[in-house]
Each structure stands twice: as C-alpha cells, then as structure tokens.
Amino acid sequence: MSSPTTTTLARARQAPFTPVVVGAALFWLLTIAFTDRGAGGVLLESLAVAFILVVCGLGQMFVVGTGGGAIDLSVASVITLSGYLGTSIMDGSDGRVLPALLASVAVGVGIGVVNGLLVVWFAIPALVATLATGFVLQSAALEIASTSKAGVSGSLSGFMSAKLGILPVPALLGMAIALAVTAFVRFGVFGRHVSAVGQSAEVSRYAGIGVAKVRVAAFATCGGSAALAGFLLVGYAGGPSLGMGTSYMLTSIAVVVLGGTLVSGGRLSAPGVWFAALMLTLVSTFVTVLGLSSGWELVAQGALIVLVLVVAMPGTRPTRA
Amino acid sequence: MSTTTSALLIVTGNNRAWSWVMPWVAVSALLWWLWNLQPLVLSYIGLSLTLSAMVPLVIAVLAQLFVIAAGDLDLSIGSYIGLINVIAATTLVESPARGLLYLGLAYLAYVAMGLVIHWRGAPSIIVTLGMSFVWLGVAVVLMPTPTGSSPEVLTSIMNWAPPVVPGCIVLMAVFGVATWWVLTRTRLGMAIRATGNSESAVHLLGVRTLLVQLAAYAIAGALAVFAGLALTGLTTAGDPYVAQSYVVLTIAGVIVGGGSFRGGDVAPLGAVGGAIVLGLVGTVMQLQGVDPNWQVGVQGMLLVAILGVRGLGHRALTRSTGGAA
Numbered sequence: 001m002s003s004p005t006t007t008t009l010a011r012a013r014q015a016p017f018t019p020v021v022v023g024a025a026l027f028w029l030l031t032i033a034f035t036d037r038g039a040g041g042v043l044l045e046s047l048a049v050a051f052i053l054v055v056c057g058l059g060q061m062f063v064v065g066t067g068g069g070a071i072d073l074s075v076a077s078v079i080t081l082s083g084y085l086g087t088s089i090m091d092g093s094d095g096r097v098l099p100a101l102l103a104s105v106a107v108g109v110g111i112g113v114v115n116g117l118l119v120v121w122f123a124i125p126a127l128v129a130t131l132a133t134g135f136v137l138q139s140a141a142l143e144i145a146s147t148s149k150a151g152v153s154g155s156l157s158g159f160m161s162a163k164l165g166i167l168p169v170p171a172l173l174g175m176a177i178a179l180a181v182t183a184f185v186r187f188g189v190f191g192r193h194v195s196a197v198g199q200s201a202e203v204s205r206y207a208g209i210g211v212a213k214v215r216v217a218a219f220a221t222c223g224g225s226a227a228l229a230g231f232l233l234v235g236y237a238g239g240p241s242l243g244m245g246t247s248y249m250l251t252s253i254a255v256v257v258l259g260g261t262l263v264s265g266g267r268l269s270a271p272g273v274w275f276a277a278l279m280l281t282l283v284s285t286f287v288t289v290l291g292l293s294s295g296w297e298l299v300a301q302g303a304l305i306v307l308v309l310v311v312a313m314p315g316t317r318p319t320r321a
Numbered sequence: 322m323s324t325t326t327s328a329l330l331i332v333t334g335n336n337r338a339w340s341w342v343m344p345w346v347a348v349s350a351l352l353w354w355l356w357n358l359q360p361l362v363l364s365y366i367g368l369s370l371t372l373s374a375m376v377p378l379v380i381a382v383l384a385q386l387f388v389i390a391a392g393d394l395d396l397s398i399g400s401y402i403g404l405i406n407v408i409a410a411t412t413l414v415e416s417p418a419r420g421l422l423y424l425g426l427a428y429l430a431y432v433a434m435g436l437v438i439h440w441r442g443a444p445s446i447i448v449t450l451g452m453s454f455v456w457l458g459v460a461v462v463l464m465p466t467p468t469g470s471s472p473e474v475l476t477s478i479m480n481w482a483p484p485v486v487p488g489c490i491v492l493m494a495v496f497g498v499a500t501w502w503v504l505t506r507t508r509l510g511m512a513i514r515a516t517g518n519s520e521s522a523v524h525l526l527g528v529r530t531l532l533v534q535l536a537a538y539a540i541a542g543a544l545a546v547f548a549g550l551a552l553t554g555l556t557t558a559g560d561p562y563v564a565q566s567y568v569v570l571t572i573a574g575v576i577v578g579g580g581s582f583r584g585g586d587v588a589p590l591g592a593v594g595g596a597i598v599l600g601l602v603g604t605v606m607q608l609q610g611v612d613p614n615w616q617v618g619v620q621g622m623l624l625v626a627i628l629g630v631r632g633l634g635h636r637a638l639t640r641s642t643g644g645a646a
Contacts (some may be wrong), residue, residue: 138617
C-alpha cells in the first residue's frame with residue numbers, strides 16, 4: 001500500500017524542519033517573482049548573508065536543547081565584544097588574523113563557561129544570568145570601543161567577500177558548518193547528551209551523564225560560536241560597531257525554535273537552524289525588493305515567526321482526561 | 322526550623338512569604354546612599370524628580386508580573402510600550418478620537434497575542450519575540466523619526482503634585498496595591514497563579530484555563546497601555562525605541578522582587594520595589610560618577626549578586642533542611 005514516495009512524503013512531513021524548508025522555498029520564489037535578479041543569485045547572496053545567523057543559531061541550539069527554557073541572551077554582547085576584541089588584536093595586520101580569531105573564540109568560550117556556572121552553581125535562571133553577563137560584556141565592549149582605533153585586516157574582509165567560482169565563501173562555509181553540526185549531533189556523544197538532558201535531567205543523571213558539565217559545555221559552545229560570528233561579522237562589515245550584535249540576539253533564538261528544536265529541550269535540529277536562517281534572510285530580501293521601508297521588514301519577520309510557530313508547529317494544550 | 326535557618330531564608334530572599342521585603346530593604350539602602358551624596362534627594366521635589374521617571378517602569382513591571390504569574394514571559398513589552406508611546410504622541414494629540422481607536426486596536430492586538438499563545442499552546446517566549454518585531458515595525462512605520470508631543474492630560478497627570486506625598490509615589494502605590502489585591506485577594510488572581518503554576522492540574526479541575534489566561538493578558542495589556550501613556554506624559558515625545566530596555570528591566574524587576582519563572586510565583590509589592598531598585602541604582606551610579614561605560618555592567622553584576630545569593634541560599638538551605646525549604 002505505501003510506495004516509496006508516500007513513505008518519503010510521510011517522513012518529510014514529520015521532519016522537524018519541514019515548515020522552514022517550505023517557508024524558505026516560498027520566500028525564495030516570491031523574491032524571484034518580484035525582481036529581475038537570477039534565482040541562483042538571490043539564493044547565494046542570501047546564503048552568504050545568513051551565514052552569521054547560522055553560526056549563532058547553531059550555538060544557541062545547544063543551549064536551548066538542554067531544556068528548561070534555557071536561552072542565551074548574551075549572544076548579542078558576545079558578538080559585539082568579540083568584534084571589538086578581534087579588531088583591536090588584528091589591528092589591520094594580516095598576520096594577526098589567526099591569533100585574533102583564537103583569542104576572540106577563547107574569550108567567547110570563557111564567557112559561556114561563566115554563564116553555565118552561574119546557571120549550574122548559583123541556580124540563576126539562564127535567561128536572567130545571560131542577560132546580566134550580557135550587560136557586563138556591553139560595558140567591556142564600550143570600553144574597548146572608546147579606547148581603540150584599530151582596523152580590520154584586509155585578508156579577513158577579502159575572505160568574507162571571496163567567491164569560489166560563483167559560490168560565495170560564506171555561503172559554502174555556512175552549509176559546511178551546518179552539515180558538520182548535523183552529523184555531530186546525530187553521531188556524536190555531546191549532541192546525544194544535550195538531548196538527553198533536555199528530555200529529562202533526572203533520568204540523565206541516573207544514566208551517568210554529568211548534567212552540570214553538559215549544561216556548561218552547551219553555554220561554552222554558544223559563547224564560542226557567537227564570538228566566531230562576531231569575528232567574521234567585522235570582516236563582512238569592514239569594522240566593529242556598537243550595535244552589531246543586537247539583531248542577532250532574538251533572531252538566533254527564533255531560528256532555533258522555528259527550525260524545530262524544542263524550547264522545552266530534548267530535540268536538536270541543526271538543518272532546521274540553517275533553513276530558518278535562510279528563510280528569515282529571504283523575508284528581509286523580499287521586503288527590500290518590494291521597496292518597503294525597514295519598519296515593514298520588522299513586521300514581516302515578526303509576523304512570519306508567529307505564523308510559522310502557530311500554524312506549522314505542534315503546541316501543548318492540556319486535554320481533559 | 323531553627324531561627325538561624327529562618328533568618329537565612331528571609332535574608333537570601335528564599336522565604337516565600339517575606340521575599341518581597343528584600344527589595345524594599347535595598348530601596349531604603351539606596352535612598353540612604355543617595356541622601357549621603359545629595360541630601361535634597363529626600364525632599365518632596367527631590368523624590369518627585371528621582372521617582373517620577375520610574376513610574377512607567379513600575380507599571381510595566383506589574384504588566385510583566387501578570388504575564389509571569391500566568392506562567393509565561395513577555396519579551397515584546399518594550400516594543401509594545403514604544404508603539405503605545407508613538408500612538409499617544411501623535412494621533413492622540415492630533416485627533417483624540419482616532420487616537421483612542423488606535424490605542425483600542427493595539428490593546429486588542431495584545432490580548433489576541435495572549436489568545437494565540439494559549440489557544441495553540443505555543444511557547445510564549447517565541448510568540449512574544451515575534452510580536453516584538455511586529456510592534457516595533459508598526460511603530461517605526463507610524464513614526465520613522467522621533468517626533469511628536471504629549472496630550473495635555475497625560476502631562477498633567479505625570480506632573481501632579483498633591484500635598485505631603487509626591488504624585489509619583491501615590492501613582493506607584495495605587496498600581497502596586499491594586500495589583501497585589503487582584504492577585505492575592507480575588508478568585509481571578511488565584512486562578513491566574515494556579516494556572517500559571519500547573520495548567521493541566523487546574524484544567525482537570527474544570528477551570529476554563531484559556532479564559533483565565535486571557536484575563537491575565539487583558540490586565541497585562543491594560544497596564545502596558547497605561548505604562549506607555551505615562552511614559553508619553555513624561556517624555557512629551559514619541560520614539561519607537563524609547564522602551565527597548567523595558568524587556569530586561571521588567572523581567573529583572575519581577576525576579577528581584579521575589580518572583581520566579583515557575584509560574585504563579587510572584588510578589589507584586591516586591592516587584593514594585595525591584596523596579597525602584599533598578600531605577601535608583603542608575604541614579605546612584607550617576608551621582609557617584611561611575612564611568613558611563615560601566616553603568617550597564619554594574620547593573621548586570623548587581624543582578625548576578627542578588628540572584629546568586631538567593632540561589633546559593635536556596636541550595637544550602639534545601640540541603641540542610643532536607644528539601645523542606
């Protein structure tokens with residue numbers, strides 16, 4: 001009775017990231033319809049722009065996956081701080097790109113560890129703990145911004161705008177990283193542990209999983225990826241700015257949840273993060289192509305987030321008996 | 322339980338009945354600190370100037386309180402208050418009838434947000450996150466650059482100066498006590514808190530939880546509108562981004578005031594204290610001449626300190642009393 005097509009369709013319908021695949025495809029088609037740029041060009045450009053969001057989103061995915069409504073609100077500040085830190089270490093020199101990158105990511109990981117410890121040792125809810133550390137980092141970034149006048153290295157900017165043939169390097173990197181994380185989550189131990197902790201910390205403890213360690217590691221991953229994103233962002237934008245991280249704070253959470261990772265924890269979906277990032281970027285492109293002002297861009301992104309969530313994702317209503 | 326344990330419970334903010342006290346101790350400490358820096362602060366005018374700027378925040382914290390009591394979180398409150406501010410500073414001034422209509426529509430939209438969250442069982446964090454973009458976007462479309470003014474009635478309310486007690490203190494007290502009364506002394510308040518804490522259990526008891534949750538959002542929405550109107554009366558201008566910091570501040574105010582994210586676990590009077598603490602810390606830092614770059618960071622460290630102490634206290638006490646705390 002069930003042919004290969006129906007089974008594939010049934011599996012696709014059940015995949016957690018199906019809604020955002022459909023959404024991304026929809027807005028890609030809409031954008032192409034309203035512009036005379038080529039379909040491929042639009043897609044590749046959006047993939048390049050979405051790259052930063054993919055990186056932050058994947059890190060945020062691990063935190064959200066640990067469950068209990070954990071989210072990392074320090075992402076924006078880590079991005080900004082990492083941007084300023086990286087730039088001041090690089091100071092325009094190509095040779096210092098690698099040390100700057102390593103330093104920024106190390107700082108990001110360290111911040112993540114602090115976040116994790118606040119949550120695990122001091123029982124501060126993740127939302128508030130990361131909010132607070134975000135504030136401190138904001139001050140640190142302000143401090144660097146007011147004292148440093150360094151510039152971005154040429155090779156970093158070049159790297160971010162480079163192309164392999166017609167494919168932008170960031171777009172390729174984004175796909176590669178998403179694929180790598182998908183495999184890591186599926187086959188690696190850490191991903192399984194995060195899912196387990198997200199589903200039930202109690203049971204994970206009985207199973208011998210160091211729940212606290214997993215939580216701290218999840219925050220460390222998020223901090224590290226946000227730092228990486230910030231570092232790459234300055235290459236893209238040509239320099240750091242104080243507001244560079246703000247748009248990523250809430251969108252990094254949105255792409256995680258829209259992509260199918262459960263807010264309550266327990267199911268990670270890396271492909272979902274990638275597709276959701278692409279979808280949100282295409283929405284912005286679509287609104288720009290229509291010639292509408294930036295206010296409408298915000299409305300479109302917000303409405304889309306709510307729509308996908310409400311229409312396409314299973315909710316939790318209590319049932320009588 | 323020994324007296325030391327009880328004292329420790331209260332001091333670290335872990336005693337449910339008294340958790341609302343600590344923020345007010347902090348308020349007194351901060352006022353004393355301010356008074357040492359500038360004795361005029363405790364005069365009628367001094368208090369009016371210091372505290373009137375906090376009235377919108379206090380009302381907003383109470384709005385967030387209702388949402389948290391219902392077991393949710395409203396990440397859109399900053400953008401929503403910005404939208405109310407924009408409407409009040411333009412349409413309401415030019416054409417009061419149209420302005421009231423827009424405000425009414427905005428209010429219905431907020432309640433609809435609550436309906437969508439609970440009818441579909443969607444996570445409030447993400448729905449409110451999405452709606453925050455919508456509110457902000459609409460506000461930016463209505464007012465691309467900050468401008469506008471304030472309706473006279475709002476400015477006069479915010480500048481009200483009754484004898485003896487500054488008007489702002491009266492306003493904060495009225496809103497605070499009303500919230501406390503609704504949440505702790507009415508059936509609806511109890512239903513909201515119970516539903517927020519354990520929706521399925523309350524649902525199985527036959528309570529129409531959807532209506533209860535809608536009621537919580539209806540009250541929160543009204544408070545958010547009042548906060549936006551108060552803010553307009555104070556700033557006498559419109560700016561979509563004016564209240565962006567309110568998301569953080571309202572959540573912090575509720576938590577510092579003794580509430581938690583568990584749902585149903587809120588302390589209205591403590592939350593008012595929490596909001597004032599956050600506002601006063603800013604004033605103290607300015608008068609102390611703290612480097613402007615670091616003022617935000619200090620607030621973060623303070624938040625961590627307060628909650629860290631509470632968390633440590635909770636862990637130590639649950640261990641010593643075998644979970645009875």
